[in-house]
Amino acid sequence: xxxxxxxxxxxxxxxxxxxxxxxxxxxxxxxxxxxxxxxxxxxxxxxxxxxxxxxxxxxxxxxxxxxxxxxxxxxxxxxxxxxxxxxxxxxxxxxxxxxxxxxxxxxxxxxxxxxxxxxxxxxxxxxxxxxxxxxxxxxxxxxxxxxxxxxxxxxxxxxxxxxxxxxxxxxxxxxxxxxxxxxxxxxxxxxxxxxxxxxxxxxxxxxxxxxxxxxxxxxxxxxxxxxxxxxxxxxxxxxxxxxxxxxxxxxxxxxxxxxxxxxxxxxxxxxxxxxxxxxxxxxxxxxxxxxxxxxxxxxxxxxxxxxxxxxxxxxxxxxxxxxxxxxxxxxxxxxxxxxxxxxxxxxxxxxxxxxxxxxxxxxxxxxxxxxxxxxxxxxxxxxxxxxxxxxxxxxxxxxxxxxxxxxxxxxxxxxxxxxxxxxxxxxxxxxxxxxxxxxxxxxxxxxxxxxxxxxxxxxxxxxxxxxxxxxxxxxxxxxxxxxxxxxxxxxxxxxxxxxxxxxxx
Numbered sequence: 001x002x003x004x005x006x007x008x009x010x011x012x013x014x015x016x017x018x019x020x021x022x023x024x025x026x027x028x029x030x031x032x033x034x035x036x037x038x039x040x041x042x043x044x045x046x047x048x049x050x051x052x053x054x055x056x057x058x059x060x061x062x063x064x065x066x067x068x069x070x071x072x073x074x075x076x077x078x079x080x081x082x083x084x085x086x087x088x089x090x091x092x093x094x095x096x097x098x099x100x101x102x103x104x105x106x107x108x109x110x111x112x113x114x115x116x117x118x119x120x121x122x123x124x125x126x127x128x129x130x131x132x133x134x135x136x137x138x139x140x141x142x143x144x145x146x147x148x149x150x151x152x153x154x155x156x157x158x159x160x161x162x163x164x165x166x167x168x169x170x171x172x173x174x175x176x177x178x179x180x181x182x183x184x185x186x187x188x189x190x191x192x193x194x195x196x197x198x199x200x201x202x203x204x205x206x207x208x209x210x211x212x213x214x215x216x217x218x219x220x221x222x223x224x225x226x227x228x229x230x231x232x233x234x235x236x237x238x239x240x241x242x243x244x245x246x247x248x249x250x251x252x253x254x255x256x257x258x259x260x261x262x263x264x265x266x267x268x269x270x271x272x273x274x275x276x277x278x279x280x281x282x283x284x285x286x287x288x289x290x291x292x293x294x295x296x297x298x299x300x301x302x303x304x305x306x307x308x309x310x311x312x313x314x315x316x317x318x319x320x321x322x323x324x325x326x327x328x329x330x331x332x333x334x335x336x337x338x339x340x341x342x343x344x345x346x347x348x349x350x351x352x353x354x355x356x357x358x359x360x361x362x363x364x365x366x367x368x369x370x371x372x373x374x375x376x377x378x379x380x381x382x383x384x385x386x387x388x389x390x391x392x393x394x395x396x397x398x399x400x401x402x403x404x405x406x407x408x409x410x411x412x413x414x415x416x417x418x419x420x421x422x423x424x425x426x427x428x429x430x431x432x433x434x435x436x437x438x439x440x441x442x443x444x445x446x447x448x449x450x451x452x453x454x455x456x457x458x459x460x461x462x463x464x465x466x467x468x469x470x471x472x473x474x475x476x477x478x479x480x481x482x483x484x485x486x487x488x489x490x491x492x493x494x495x496x497x498x499x500x501x502x503x504x505x
Contacts, residue, residue, distance in 0.1 A: 008032065010052050011045075011065030012072050015079040018056070022395025023074040024374040027163075027404065030069055038068055045069060058083050059091060059104065066100040070134055073107075073152075073159055073402035080104065081112040089116055097124035106146040110156050122147050136162040136172075136409075139303050153304065153312060153405070158292030160312045160405035168406070171413030172305050177344045180351055180420045187428065195428045199352040200224050202423075206358035207332050222247050223329065230336040231347050235298045238290070244333065245326045254325035259286045263391055264324050265381075266372075272383045278372040279379040279391055280321035281400040289320050289400060297334065301342035310338035311412030312405050319371055319403070332357070335412070356418035367411040371403055433460055433490075436498040440489035445482045455486055464491040 013029035015021060033046040040046075045068060053060040058079060065072070088108055091101050102122065106129075109115055128149045130137050140149040152159040162168065184192050204223040208215040215223065226247050234240055238259060246255040261283050268277040281289060293316055300309040318331035332354050339345045357364045378395030437456050445452065451474065459466050466483050 010047055011061050011069050012075045014053075014056075014061050015058060015065070015075055018058075019079055019082065021075060021078045022378050022399055023072070023078065024399065024404070026072070027406075028069070030065070057087075059087055062104050063091075063100045066103055070163075071130055071152075071161065073156075073161070074398045076107055077111050077398040077402060078396050080108045083108065085112075085114070085116055089118060092116065093118075093120055096120040096122050099124070099127040102127060102146045102148055103129055106143055106148040106150075107156075109145075119145070130161070132164075134164060136164055136168065136304065136308055138300065153300065153308075154296050155292055158289060158296070158401050160316065160403055162308060162312070162409050163404075163406045165406060165410065167410045168308075168413065171307060171410070171417070174413070174417065176351075176413070176416045176420055177306055177339060177342070180424070181344075181346055181349060183420065183424065184349055185346075191428065191431060194431055195424060196348065196350060198427050198431075199350045199355075199424060200227055203227060203350060203352040203354045206352075207329050207354040209358055210332075210354065210361065210364070211328050216250075219250055222250075226333055227336060227350060228348075230333065230340040233341070236294050236337070238294075241290075241294075241322070241330075245323050245330055248326040248329045248333075251325070254323075256323050256326075259290055259322040260324050262324065264321060265389065265391070266321075273381040273389070276376070276381045276389065278376050279381065279393075280319065281397075282391075282393060285397060285400060286320060286322050290322050292401075293317065293320060297338065298341070301338045306339050306342035306344055307413050307416050308409050309342070310335045310416075311409040313338045314412070315367070315371070315405065315408040316403075318368070319375070320400070351416055351419040352423050353412075353415045353419045355423045356415040359418070360415065363411060363414070367408050370407040375399055430460065433493050433498055436493045436496075437486070437489045440492065441485055444485050447478060447482065451477055452486075455483075456490070459486050459490040460494075464494055 008031055009017065010030040010032060012023075013026055013031075016023050016026070028040065028043050028045055030045040030047050030052075032049050032052040035046045035048055038045065038047050038051060047068065051068075053064050062076070062079060062083070065075075085108075088101075088105055092105055095101055102124070105116055105119075124147060126142060126147045126149050128137070128140065128151050130151050132151070136153065137151040138153045140151045142149055150156060153162060154160055184195065187195065201220070201224065204215060204220050204227065207223065208219070226244060229244070242256050242258060249255055263283060264280060265276050266278040266280075267275050269275065280286075293313070296316070297309075297313040300312070303309075314331045314335040317334050318327050321327045323330070335353055336350065339351065345351070378393065378399055380392040380394055382390045382392070384390060434456055437460070438452075441452070441456075455466060455470075455474065455478070458470055465487055471480070471483055
């Protein structure tokens with residue numbers, strides 16, 4: 001009965017269940033259904049019985065999955081080494097030029113750590129591991145032995161996958177980086193400087209606020225300096241990343257001079273093991289993972305869309321969690337670093353993505369949990385007491401090396417667009433309105449500059465009125481008539497739409 005239930009599912013899901021593999025639940029799984037052709041709908045791939053693998057042979061399911069489901073390296077890394085070399089050699093002899101059997105053989109040699117002997121002559125054209133119509137791909141690296149191109153986002157030691165969803169295709173075509181530069185360069189220099197000063201400050205405040213912290217003046221200054229360093233062109237290595245980490249934390253006891261050598265974990269509400277929400281990879285896995293992550297983060301921004309590279313670098317960093325503290329803020333810095341390393345964001349320019357993330361914290365958490373929740377299921381946590389735990393990784397290293405970044409990239413595009421089209425444009429419009437009000441009232445009132453500035457901001461935020469509570473607060477410093485003058489000026493500016501144009505040259 002159990003075997004029949006397993007055979008109802010096909011490909012990756014069959015391998016995942018039959019082998020009890022440490023692989024995350026699939027976005028879509030394949031099942032044999034009473035259909036006449038392969039259909040993808042409602043989170044399922046429906047497959048005609050005659051197309052489905054007819055046996056429980058693992059290689060048949062691997063080849064079916066590569067053809068109909070795409071590439072899932074988490075599953076393949078664990079399933080392929082369990083296939084006997086003789087079985088794969090026989091399949092290669094039968095169809096030496098078959099594209100899927102060549103991909104399977106190429107991946108088998110890597111994951112099994114050995115070569116298939118008696119390989120027949122292969123005359124077929126090179127084949128890509130990832131179909132560019134289905135996935136966002138990276139630069140191709142040829143493997144002449146099997147005439148296979150590895151074109152993943154990373155390497156066979158660490159690789160993210162990004163499906164080419166409608167949202168991601170739209171994001172690639174939206175030219176966010178170029179439009180940000182065009183918008184900021186359209187402003188008068190003084191206005192651009194003010195807008196960027198706001199962006200750097202609020203990016204800092206909101207990056208801390210996401211972690212429920214209010215930065216001290218020293219912390220804020222250090223983080224603003226860090227954001228400016230994103231433009232310095234220096235490649236990321238362990239020493240540099242440790243320097244960056246040290247600049248984000250003020251507690252000398254958590255400043256790092258190397259990647260962590262201890263196990264860390266993330267806590268949420270709840271007691272005991274239920275409060276542990278994520279367990280990053282073990283310390284011995286951090287150096288090889290970070291070596292691969294750094295290769296990607298240094299090179300990908302110039303090889304693929306910068307927002308895609310930035311999203312993978314940012315989320316990938318926080319999933320590895322290479323330090324005991326400061327990982328969250330540093331991961332958001334890595335978003336900016338990738339944009340700067342792309343060469344497409346001019347010196348000094350900034351997209352305030354953390355401001356957008358703070359406004360959309362629920363969506364940010366959902367993107368993080370798209371990886372962290374299934375990863376948490378692969379770790380057995382035992383409570384010792386007084387905040388101490390032991391951790392037993394039930395799964396395979398593959399869960400940390402290969403991950404589906406699709407949801408994280410979609411979120412990255414959404415936040416980059418919000419940072420430009422809402423945060424930067426609205427703040428620049430607000431500054432323009434403020435200036436217009438100030439010009440109208442400056443000759444009519446005699447007030448302390450700070451009080452006038454504060455009341456203009458209050459009135460603009462309230463849509464043209466100053467509440468009785470605010471009037472009482474300033475009654476001993478501001479003549480009653482001045483309140484009306486400020487309100488009238490703000491209402492005129494709002495009615496005229498001053499500051500609403502996107503092109504303020």
